[in-house]
Amino acid sequence: MSERSRAVAGQIGLLLFLATELMFFAGLLSAYWVLRNKMGLWPPPGQPRLPAGITGLNTTLFLLSGLTIYGAERAVKRGCHLCLMGWLGLTLLLGLFFLGLQGYEWLRLISFGLTTTHNIYGGLFYIVIGSHALHVVAALAVLLVVALQAVRGRYTVGHSGGLTLCRMYWTFVVLIWPLLYGVLYF
Amino acid sequence: MALRKYIFSVDHKIVGMQYLCTGLVMAFVGGYLAYVFRHQLAWPNEPVPLFGMVGPDQYNASVTMHGTIMVFWVAMPILLSGFGNYLLPLMIGAPDMAFPRLNMMSFWTFFLSTLLLMSSFLVPGGAASGGWTSYPPLAASPGLSGVEWGGHLWILAVALEFASMLMGGINFLTTTLTMRAPGMTLFRMPILVWMLNIASLVFMFSVGPLIAGAFMLLADRLFQTGFFLPQSGGDPLLFQHLFWFFGHPEVYVLLFPALGIIAEVMTVFARKPFFGYRPLIYASLIASVLSFLVWAHHQFISGMDPRLAAPFSITTIIISVPFAVAIFSYIATLWGGSIELKTPMIFALGMLAEFLVGGVTGIFNGSAAADIYLHDTYFVVAHFHYTLFPVTFLAGFAGIYFWYPKWFGRLMNETWGKIHAVLTIISFNVTFLPLFAIGLVGHQRRIFDPSLFDYLQPFQHLHVISTWGFIILFLSQIIFVVNFIASLCYGPIATRNPWSAATLEWLAPSPPGHGNFEEPPVVHRGPYDYSLPGLTGKDWKNQTEAV
Numbered sequence: 001m002s003e004r005s006r007a008v009a010g011q012i013g014l015l016l017f018l019a020t021e022l023m024f025f026a027g028l029l030s031a032y033w034v035l036r037n038k039m040g041l042w043p044p045p046g047q048p049r050l051p052a053g054i055t056g057l058n059t060t061l062f063l064l065s066g067l068t069i070y071g072a073e074r075a076v077k078r079g080c081h082l083c084l085m086g087w088l089g090l091t092l093l094l095g096l097f098f099l100g101l102q103g104y105e106w107l108r109l110i111s112f113g114l115t116t117t118h119n120i121y122g123g124l125f126y127i128v129i130g131s132h133a134l135h136v137v138a139a140l141a142v143l144l145v146v147a148l149q150a151v152r153g154r155y156t157v158g159h160s161g162g163l164t165l166c167r168m169y170w171t172f173v174v175l176i177w178p179l180l181y182g183v184l185y186f
Numbered sequence: 187m188a189l190r191k192y193i194f195s196v197d198h199k200i201v202g203m204q205y206l207c208t209g210l211v212m213a214f215v216g217g218y219l220a221y222v223f224r225h226q227l228a229w230p231n232e233p234v235p236l237f238g239m240v241g242p243d244q245y246n247a248s249v250t251m252h253g254t255i256m257v258f259w260v261a262m263p264i265l266l267s268g269f270g271n272y273l274l275p276l277m278i279g280a281p282d283m284a285f286p287r288l289n290m291m292s293f294w295t296f297f298l299s300t301l302l303l304m305s306s307f308l309v310p311g312g313a314a315s316g317g318w319t320s321y322p323p324l325a326a327s328p329g330l331s332g333v334e335w336g337g338h339l340w341i342l343a344v345a346l347e348f349a350s351m352l353m354g355g356i357n358f359l360t361t362t363l364t365m366r367a368p369g370m371t372l373f374r375m376p377i378l379v380w381m382l383n384i385a386s387l388v389f390m391f392s393v394g395p396l397i398a399g400a401f402m403l404l405a406d407r408l409f410q411t412g413f414f415l416p417q418s419g420g421d422p423l424l425f426q427h428l429f430w431f432f433g434h435p436e437v438y439v440l441l442f443p444a445l446g447i448i449a450e451v452m453t454v455f456a457r458k459p460f461f462g463y464r465p466l467i468y469a470s471l472i473a474s475v476l477s478f479l480v481w482a483h484h485q486f487i488s489g490m491d492p493r494l495a496a497p498f499s500i501t502t503i504i505i506s507v508p509f510a511v512a513i514f515s516y517i518a519t520l521w522g523g524s525i526e527l528k529t530p531m532i533f534a535l536g537m538l539a540e541f542l543v544g545g546v547t548g549i550f551n552g553s554a555a556a557d558i559y560l561h562d563t564y565f566v567v568a569h570f571h572y573t574l575f576p577v578t579f580l581a582g583f584a585g586i587y588f589w590y591p592k593w594f595g596r597l598m599n600e601t602w603g604k605i606h607a608v609l610t611i612i613s614f615n616v617t618f619l620p621l622f623a624i625g626l627v628g629h630q631r632r633i634f635d636p637s638l639f640d641y642l643q644p645f646q647h648l649h650v651i652s653t654w655g656f657i658i659l660f661l662s663q664i665i666f667v668v669n670f671i672a673s674l675c676y677g678p679i680a681t682r683n684p685w686s687a688a689t690l691e692w693l694a695p696s697p698p699g700h701g702n703f704e705e706p707p708v709v710h711r712g713p714y715d716y717s718l719p720g721l722t723g724k725d726w727k728n729q730t731e732a733v
Binding site: 005008009012013016017019020021022023024025026027028030031034035038039044116117118119120122123124127131 | 284285288352355356357359360363364365390391392393394395396397398399401402405409410411412413417418419420421424427428431
């Protein structure tokens with residue numbers, strides 16, 4: 001197989017995987033809607049409100065990281081190694097910041113008494129947002145591998161298949177987030 | 187070296203064989219469990235030879251694990267992963283899968299899931315016993331069933347199994363899209379290749395919601411979230427919806443490869459082109475879309491909104507139309523053919539006939555009015571065994587006898603093959619025909635001891651007949667195992683193309699070496715050019731022969 005057709009095969013395979021991921025989140029969200037409509041009062045009395053404001057800021061920054069990784073891919077096409085490293089580094093920082101702030105919010109929510117035991121409101125929050133957080137962790141791991149490859153100068157014009165796959169996965173993880181944010185935090 | 191070649195191999199043929207053999211071994215585990223509970227049903231509270239006394243807990247566990255193993259650890263790995271991995275690259279003229287390493291990872295994930303599942307028999311509390319559908323609240327609260335670790339392991343094993351099938355499905359679709367030989371257009375692909383791809387697509391789009399549901403079930407078990415427990419405000423019906431949104435398409439995931447296998451076998455042994463190749467493909471694509479719109483027909487008496495029953499009855503009856511198209515295509519393929527009753531052909535004909543019984547009885551279950559009476563009776567058990575047994579075993583055996591010479595370079599014994607085929611088909615009917623009758627008199631499923639119910643007493647002999655049928659069915663498989671193993675050493679040497687078949691896999695050596703073909707094939711014609719007029723000597727042309 002030529003490198004080009006290998007790259008195409010990789011992209012097709014990843015797209016199929018992302019379609020499955022989309023169905024996974026669709027399943028979670030449909031479960032969320034069913035249970036929320038069943039409960040009537042939402043959030044249930046005595047439960048903490050979710051931090052929509054600060055997470056909104058976090059969402060904006062996370063969406064930006066969807067653009068910065070695109071910048072990294074363009075930098076390879078222009079052949080600018082320094083720009084590539086810059087854009088990748090920025091994406092990593094934004095991703096880490098998103099994860100850090102989310103983790104901090106989780107700790108605060110737990111201290112406010114948002115637990116899972118016999119608590120569907122809390123359980124749904126942790127399972128939906130937690131599933132996404134696991135995806136962010138996976139995406140960050142992939143991004144780290146790609147960044148290490150980039151440091152070694154593995155990506156040149158026409159030879160950036162790995163970077164493109166990473167960009168596709170990262171974009172998916174970024175774009176699914178506003179949907180989850182919109183449904184769960186309001 | 188041998189370790190790299192046969193155990194941790196990335197070659198699609200080895201991976202396919204690993205799946206097939208694991209599936210066959212698991213079939214005996216599933217069959218043994220069936221023997222345990224069938225013995226209990228026929229002769230309640232008598233000790234089961236080779237097992238001992240069956241308690242209610244062991245009965246529940248063996249029924250649950252029988253269903254789980256037969257669907258997820260036998261039917262899926264044999265039909266989709268076994269045949270698919272071995273044959274798909276060969277049939278489209280590719281040297282290997284698009285992602286060989288992912289392929290190896292897929293098998294080892296599957297193997298790990300098998301170990302997890304089998305280990306659940308050994309943990310305290312025993313294996314999962316909430317039914318193969320794992321319905322909450324029973325499956326969501328270990329306190330209710332007394333099964334703690336068995337239930338956790340069940341969910342983990344099933345999730346891992348899905349992950350491995352997902353890797354396989356991505357591989358099938360990508361390989362088909364990117365690695366076809368020159369000239370192999372989509373409508374020149376053998377039907378099996380189409381069917382494997384349609385099955386993979388259906389699997390991939392349906393499995394996500396079930397994984398979501400399984401996560402939530404695990405959270406209920408481990409963190410007491412109560413998603414599916416009414417006392418916490420949860421909804422047990424929600425799990426049923428998530429499960430059957432996957433569970434119903436899943437039956438087509440199993441059916442499509444089986445239809446593909448018998449299409450390959452029937453065209454060769456009827457010496458005819460497939461009748462209605464394109465209509466069959468279109469019908470299958472339509473059925474695969476419809477398969478996402480029928481799931482709630484499993485829940486007519488679950489307490490869901492009764493207004494949903496009518497639309498789901500209608501979609502269920504509509505989905506029988508494309509499958510009727512398929513069945514008619516197969517019958518028309520046989521019509522006027524020069525039929526040769528070799529072992530694979532007997533199994534393929536058996537599959538078609540028996541599956542028809544399963545399909546027709548499905549209409550009864552699919553109409554809400556009839557299902558209110560039939561639901562959760564042995565009628566349903568008989569119905570789905572009449573669909574899944576032909577799909578898994580009759581089509582599976584047809585495929586094994588058919589491609590055995592390609593896999594191992596030797597033919598299986600024909601006489602013993604025929605005896606195996608006839609015994610299997612007859613004893614299968616003896617096992618499951620009585621269950622229709624027993625269900626119609628109102629015998630519920632999942633009853634540990636039928637002798638406790640007075641109204642079932644006059645029908646106890648049907649359980650006895652069914653169990654004897656099953657014992658013969660199970661013992662007949664010894665013939666297969668002996669034939670399979672003995673033919674490895676003593677079978678007649680097979681040529682490259684012992685059946686005079688026209689598809690690409692028969693061009694490769696038997697067994698094919700690494701890389702499959704000596705020279706990359708170029709395709710010039712469709713897959714089923716049999717009984718061509720004006721030919722002397724042979725009546726067919728391989729796909730690579732010029733028009």
